[in-house]
Amino acid sequence: MKNGSTVRYVLRLAVTLLLITSVTGALLAAVNGITAPIIDSAAQAKTQAAVAAVLPGGGAEISFTDDTGMVQKVYASQAGYAVQVRADGFNGPVVMMVGVSPEGTVLAVSIVSHSETPNLGAVAGDDSAQGRAFRDQYTGMSGTLAVTKDGGQVDAITGATITSRAVTEGINAGLACVAGLG
Numbered sequence: 001m002k003n004g005s006t007v008r009y010v011l012r013l014a015v016t017l018l019l020i021t022s023v024t025g026a027l028l029a030a031v032n033g034i035t036a037p038i039i040d041s042a043a044q045a046k047t048q049a050a051v052a053a054v055l056p057g058g059g060a061e062i063s064f065t066d067d068t069g070m071v072q073k074v075y076a077s078q079a080g081y082a083v084q085v086r087a088d089g090f091n092g093p094v095v096m097m098v099g100v101s102p103e104g105t106v107l108a109v110s111i112v113s114h115s116e117t118p119n120l121g122a123v124a125g126d127d128s129a130q131g132r133a134f135r136d137q138y139t140g141m142s143g144t145l146a147v148t149k150d151g152g153q154v155d156a157i158t159g160a161t162i163t164s165r166a167v168t169e170g171i172n173a174g175l176a177c178v179a180g181l182g
Contacts, residue, residue, distance in 0.1 A: 145168050
């Protein structure tokens with residue numbers, strides 16, 4: 001008799017757990033269905049703002065080839081190209097938009113998203129004097145870029161060499177992609 005009551009008890013717990021997880025799963029699916037279009041719309045607006053920040057007048061998405069695996073999208077206009085790049089930073093991916101002139105020089109750099117350390121690598125994307133100065137130093141550069149620690153001409157953010165290298169590698173991927181277009 002004791003064995004039969006134990007089986008019923010376990011079955012009752014299992015059914016209760018199944019009901020709770022089913023209801024929770026259905027609620028999460030409903031919330032996802034409601035928020036997914038809003039999140040997608042916000043992401044598209046952020047991408048378009050980044051394109052406009054690095055390429056005057058924006059551009060239309062075009063097809064491209066990429067040997068690095070970092071280039072995600074390319075937008076083109078008469079003013080040049082906006083290349084969306086994903087490079088590996090210290091704490092994860094650094095997604096940026098790189099504006100490139102038809103002549104192959106950097107027009108501007110905009111950090112779209114990152115998960116870098118606050119007050120160190122995160123400075124690369126900050127709207128601060130130091131963040132703007134870091135991104136602005138790339139303007140007008142071309143060829144293969146490197147941070148000064150690696151013998152290049154790019155000043156790294158103090159204490160954030162890995163992030164600085166990631167941004168530089170992403171810009172190099174954008175420049176190489178555009179060079180392959182023309």
